[in-house]
Amino acid sequence: MKFCELQPSEFESFVNENFSHYTQSRIHFDYKHEHDEPVYLVGVKEGDEVLAACLLNSAPAFKFFNYFYSHRGPVMDYNNKALVDLFYTELKQYLKARNGLFALVDPHIVMNYRDSDGNITEEKDVKGFIEQLQGLGYKHRGFPVGYSNDSQARFLSVLNIEDKSEDELLKEMEYKTRRNIKKTYEMGVRLRDLSIDETDKFFELFKMAEDKHGFSFRDFDYFVKMQQIYKDQCRLVLSYIDLDEHLDILRNALNQKEEEYNKEKLKLDENPDFRKLRNKVEQLEKAIDKDKKKIKEIEALRQSDGKILHLASALYIHNEHELYYLSSGSNPKYNQFMGPYNMMFEMIKYAKSLNLKTYNFYGVTGVFTEDAEDYGVLKFKKGFNAHVEEYIGDFILPLSQFYKLYELKQKL
Structure with missing residues (x-):
């Protein structure tokens, strides 16, 4: 296995065949590349076979350095410890060589599946992966809740x-x-x-x-x-x-109710003591009044709002x-x-x-x-x-001794 830069075509084939986030896409890379925005395609190959792929963005940071972001990548088998170790070890050296200050990586790993009430229905063991990355110098930022302006949503x-x-x-x-x-x-x-x-x-x-x-x-x-x-x-x-179309629908519904009302009213006139029929006529009368009121409301809305x-x-x-x-x-x-x-x-x-x-x-x-x-x-x-x-959340990878100064400045 070797860490290397990938051709756009092989990156595209790999992320299309393996479950990936929309930001890990050829179309994203092409736009960045065409507009001269810093973007990189890196991964791991064994012979001609791609085993991991990742699109990376970068931006200037702290005047003389660069910040890198992995966009819910890389796309890989995160259970393959040797592959994980190789990718994240070599990634560090790759980014240092490009004057990196720090990198933010957010692996595309689900740690819990929950129902809509928040109850865990399936739990994944991610402790080993977190410990592995921390051993390589990546600092896990914990398990925050809520929304953040500097990271992807952790709950989807x-x-x-x-x-x-x-x-x-x-x-x-x-x-x-x-x-x-x-x-x-x-x-x-x-x-x-x-x-x-x-x-x-x-x-x-x-x-x-x-x-x-x-x-x-x-x-x-x-x-x-x-x-x-x-x-x-x-x-x-x-x-x-x-x-206009909505009013046509309402008026047609009203006409149908009025026709039914007229038929049932004639029957009731002939059978005034028929309680069930009288109840039906009363219900239709209320429904007609309701529809007429609704039509007036919509006509007024049409007049005021277009x-x-x-x-x-x-x-x-x-x-x-x-x-x-x-x-x-x-x-x-x-x-x-x-x-x-x-x-x-x-x-x-x-x-x-x-x-x-x-x-x-x-x-x-x-x-x-x-x-x-x-x-x-x-x-x-x-x-x-x-x-x-x-x-699983984000990891920060410091790439320079100046990162601590940058971090202090951000806090201040």
Whole structure:
């Protein structure tokens, strides 16, 4: 076995054949390379066979040095201790030779599988791997919960879709989620793709989510760049409703109820003592009044907000293994139309069409109590029958004696 740089083609073949994160991709490398951004493809080979592969980014740090990041890599068999030892030992020397100050590595290793309530359903033994890396000089940063601006989410909400039909996936969802999905189709909620020139439509909804949850995540240019990087592997989608179409649906439903009411009322006039029939007529009368009120509300909304309402929007990226639901936003004013439910199910169907294994709802905080900052988001994802995968976390590799000064400066 030998540590070496990899050709883009052999890197691409390996990460496509072996389960990997979307950031470990040829398309990511090509964009960085074409725009003269520092990027490296390294790995381990035995003869012509690739055994490990990793895309690395770097950026200037502390004036004269470089910082390196492994992007949920490398892709390898982490149970092969000899392979792990060779890769991480040689990686250290490789980065030192490139004036490295430190490296952040976040191995793509799940340590716990949890249900949506946080209970561990399957536990992996990662103690040996952590000790092995620490013995090589990599410092584990522990098992934090919550969100961080300087590392990937450690807890991911994931739905297995492999070998399951759409009907089976629906059946496994919570009743409320199934009902809401069905209602969105009945109301006329639809999904369309946004072009890169329409990113502002997404960003407006995304900012609403930031304001609601009190966080600031990414700026507008980041989402444009993601589309430029991932091209056909990226979809920016918009859930919307046409109120003219929605009003037609409501009016048709009202007409049907009125026709039924008139028929049943005639029967009741002929049989005034028929209690069951009288109850049915009363229920239809209430339903008609409710529909008329709803139509007036929607007509007023159409007048004030326009024909087309933007309900929710999200950025998705996929590789050969997963579809990732990365960033989203919705307009709380239009919650009655439940756009996110329609968007999720349409994109789950899209993931099925690509023959992917999983639909990745992406990050949750890892706090499963009702006081969690993302408890509402966690409950929403739970409704789709998603489980939670807890990753091993990050390691810091100091590469220079000046790293301690850098660390001190960061703390100050």
